Amino acid sequence: MSANQANKEPHIIVNDLTMAYGSFVVQRDLTFTVNREDVFIIMGGSGCGKSSLMRHMVGLKSPAKGQVFYEDVNFWEAEVEQRDQIMKNIGILYQSGALWSSMTLAENIALPLNEYTDLSPSQIREIASFKLSLVGLTGFEDYYPSEISGGMRKRAGLARAMALDPDILFFDEPSAGLDPISASLLDELILELRESLGATIIVVTHELASIFAIGNNSVYLDANKKTMTAAGDPKKLLAETEDPELRRFLTRGKS
Amino acid sequence: METTAEDMTKACELSFSRPASDTLLVRLKGSWTIGHKLPSGAEVQNQIESDPTIQRVTFDAGELSGWDSGLLSFLTNIINQCSAKNITVSQEGLSEGIRKLLHLAFAVPERKGARKEAVRDSLLNRIGASAIDVGQASIDTLSFIGDTFLAFLKFLVGKARFQRSDLMITIQQCGVQALPIVSLISLLVGLIFAFIGAVQLMMFGAQIFVADLVAIAMTRVMGAVMVGVIMAGRTGAAFAAQIGTMQVNEEIDALQTLGISPMEFLVLPRMLALILMMPLLCIYADLMGILGGFIVGVSMLDISSIQYINQTIKAMNLYHFFIGIVHAIVFGVLVALAGCLRGIQCGRSASAVGQATTSAVVTGIVAIVIATAIITVACNILGI
Numbered sequence: 001m002s003a004n005q006a007n008k009e010p011h012i013i014v015n016d017l018t019m020a021y022g023s024f025v026v027q028r029d030l031t032f033t034v035n036r037e038d039v040f041i042i043m044g045g046s047g048c049g050k051s052s053l054m055r056h057m058v059g060l061k062s063p064a065k066g067q068v069f070y071e072d073v074n075f076w077e078a079e080v081e082q083r084d085q086i087m088k089n090i091g092i093l094y095q096s097g098a099l100w101s102s103m104t105l106a107e108n109i110a111l112p113l114n115e116y117t118d119l120s121p122s123q124i125r126e127i128a129s130f131k132l133s134l135v136g137l138t139g140f141e142d143y144y145p146s147e148i149s150g151g152m153r154k155r156a157g158l159a160r161a162m163a164l165d166p167d168i169l170f171f172d173e174p175s176a177g178l179d180p181i182s183a184s185l186l187d188e189l190i191l192e193l194r195e196s197l198g199a200t201i202i203v204v205t206h207e208l209a210s211i212f213a214i215g216n217n218s219v220y221l222d223a224n225k226k227t228m229t230a231a232g233d234p235k236k237l238l239a240e241t242e243d244p245e246l247r248r249f250l251t252r253g254k255s
Numbered sequence: 256m257e258t259t260a261e262d263m264t265k266a267c268e269l270s271f272s273r274p275a276s277d278t279l280l281v282r283l284k285g286s287w288t289i290g291h292k293l294p295s296g297a298e299v300q301n302q303i304e305s306d307p308t309i310q311r312v313t314f315d316a317g318e319l320s321g322w323d324s325g326l327l328s329f330l331t332n333i334i335n336q337c338s339a340k341n342i343t344v345s346q347e348g349l350s351e352g353i354r355k356l357l358h359l360a361f362a363v364p365e366r367k368g369a370r371k372e373a374v375r376d377s378l379l380n381r382i383g384a385s386a387i388d389v390g391q392a393s394i395d396t397l398s399f400i401g402d403t404f405l406a407f408l409k410f411l412v413g414k415a416r417f418q419r420s421d422l423m424i425t426i427q428q429c430g431v432q433a434l435p436i437v438s439l440i441s442l443l444v445g446l447i448f449a450f451i452g453a454v455q456l457m458m459f460g461a462q463i464f465v466a467d468l469v470a471i472a473m474t475r476v477m478g479a480v481m482v483g484v485i486m487a488g489r490t491g492a493a494f495a496a497q498i499g500t501m502q503v504n505e506e507i508d509a510l511q512t513l514g515i516s517p518m519e520f521l522v523l524p525r526m527l528a529l530i531l532m533m534p535l536l537c538i539y540a541d542l543m544g545i546l547g548g549f550i551v552g553v554s555m556l557d558i559s560s561i562q563y564i565n566q567t568i569k570a571m572n573l574y575h576f577f578i579g580i581v582h583a584i585v586f587g588v589l590v591a592l593a594g595c596l597r598g599i600q601c602g603r604s605a606s607a608v609g610q611a612t613t614s615a616v617v618t619g620i621v622a623i624v625i626a627t628a629i630i631t632v633a634c635n636i637l638g639i
Contacts, residue, residue, distance in 0.1 A: 055508075058512050059511075059512065060511060060512065087514045092512050094505045094508065095505070096504060096505060098504055098506050098508065099506070099509075100501075100506050100509070100510075101500075101504065101506065111515075115416060115513070115515060160509075
């Protein structure tokens with residue numbers, strides 16, 4: 001932990017971000033830094049704009065105000081090529097998996113590889129099988145997303161997110177809809193990926209068990225105040241926070 | 256079974272008494288469940304309003320034989336009314352279960368601004384808002400057409416990224432698989448034309464010109480229009496539903512975040528498939544329409560088959576044929592645009608997919624009719 005602390009290098013910086021749909025403001029004045037190899041948690045109650053924040057960070061929705069920096073590149077003001085370059089370096093696991101339903105699992109994972117690499121079809125197929133085996137889906141290459149369970153779809157979505165070995169992985173509610181054992185296995189997998197790939201990981205969740213098990217940095221979005229009220233290691237936040245809302249959130253409303 | 260029958264007979268009853276001058280006692284009797292006809296809170300309200308000296312409301316639920324949400328919503332209503340008038344409500348007469356649930360219902364205060372208020376805008380406001388919406392919608396449509404055009408240019412220089420297999424499947428769906436319905440409709444349209452023409456032309460003994468009528472009408476415009484309408488209902492709707500469902504399922508987000516343009520990946524193959532298949536279907540529809548006219552001419556108008564075919568060949572020229580093909584290509588572009596545009600614009604719910612599908616068909620057919628009118632006038636001015 002101390003070694004990690006020592007060489008903290010900012011990877012993503014969100015500066016004074018305001019998110020709005022039309023005139024309806026979801027969150028305002030968000031400023032925080034995600035460091036390299038963090039497992040960064042975006043937490044908050046339901047409907048506070050966690051997923052919206054993720055959509056702003058990955059380039060799906062432009063902010064009403066403020067900037068998102070990837071290292072020193074201002075994402076929303078960068079050239080299209082530069083933006084594509086950044087997005088290629090991001091893997092995203094969507095809430096429902098978001099696998100392309102007209103393609104098999106292997107084809108889903110092969111698509112980004114086809115687009116961005118010069119590998120031969122057989123090599124791509126091997127990589128797709130390997131990624132599927134990483135998430136425990138060996139032998140499911142030729143299944144369609146509609147033929148497997150929700151949990152398996154999620155894992156297949158993770159395999160696709162990892163297809164291009166990205167530096168940054170986003171997880172949108174990874175444990176939603178999973179049984180406790182699968183959820184904790186997924187948590188272990190996330191930590192494993194951080195260790196072995198050296199990836200920066202951002203998790204959108206409100207699952208307390210996951211937050212404390214994997215997170216080493218976080219931001220808390222308050223739905224009523226419509227802004228962030230805390231940032232930092234969630235374990236420290238639990239020990240030190242004075243904010244009654246955050247305390248209630250981190251203790252399941254017990255205090 | 257007997258107990259339920261007995262329960263049914265014990266309908267709930269509401270009565271009032273005044274144990275003290277400032278107190279209203281509400282007596283609840285019988286089985287107070289949503290299966291029964293329940294008294295309304297207005298009765299209590301009448302009691303309270305009829306006497307302004309009432310400062311306290313108490314309950315007696317001693318003879319209550321059963322209750323569920325029906326009673327709770329009734330009580331909530333009373334409590335809300337009383338708190339608005341600063342009247343104390345004493346819940347002591349109620350059983351513990353009821354008190355606990357009521358406590359739960361009032362535990363979280365109403366979030367400010369959470370309740371949706373039915374705001375009635377003035378007429379002027381609404382007209383203004385719809386005008387702004389129309390403006391925004393036209394900008395969206397134009398930018399979609401622009402994006403599609405850019406994707407098409409990229410395709411022409413060979414840089415567009417989409418899956419060949421996707422193109423092939425779409426070609427199959429909107430080509431071969433549309434043949435049966437196109438056959439049926441265009442054959443019948445040919446028959447109908449021949450019938451209507453025959454009635455008029457027979458009066459002059461000129462029924463041989465039925466062949467001209469059918470051949471020119473089908474090849475010049477009707478073949479293409481019928482195929483266009485069929486494809487708007489069949490394929491345009493399918494495009495909107497497919498792309499709309501992908502939107503709901505975040506699949507389009509997944510494409511975008513991988514840097515793959517949905518324009519190239521989804522819209523382009525569908526557009527190409529329709530542009531390729533519509534002219535072919537149109538030629539086929541022309542033939543089927545002429546066959547329909549031929550059946551009527553030979554079987555009912557005493558024209559010999561050789562005569563009918565010769566007359567048709569004499570009436571036809573390449574101008575008619577090519578104008579028909581131009582129609583078909585334009586309709587192909589319009590139907591694909593309408594289907595894909597509505598799919599991409601689709602919201603994130605199941606009902607939004609339904610709306611997108613309906614809207615794709617309507618947009619497609621309206622666009623076809625307008626385009627037909629424009630091409631017809633243009634041909635007229637050009638004299639072809």
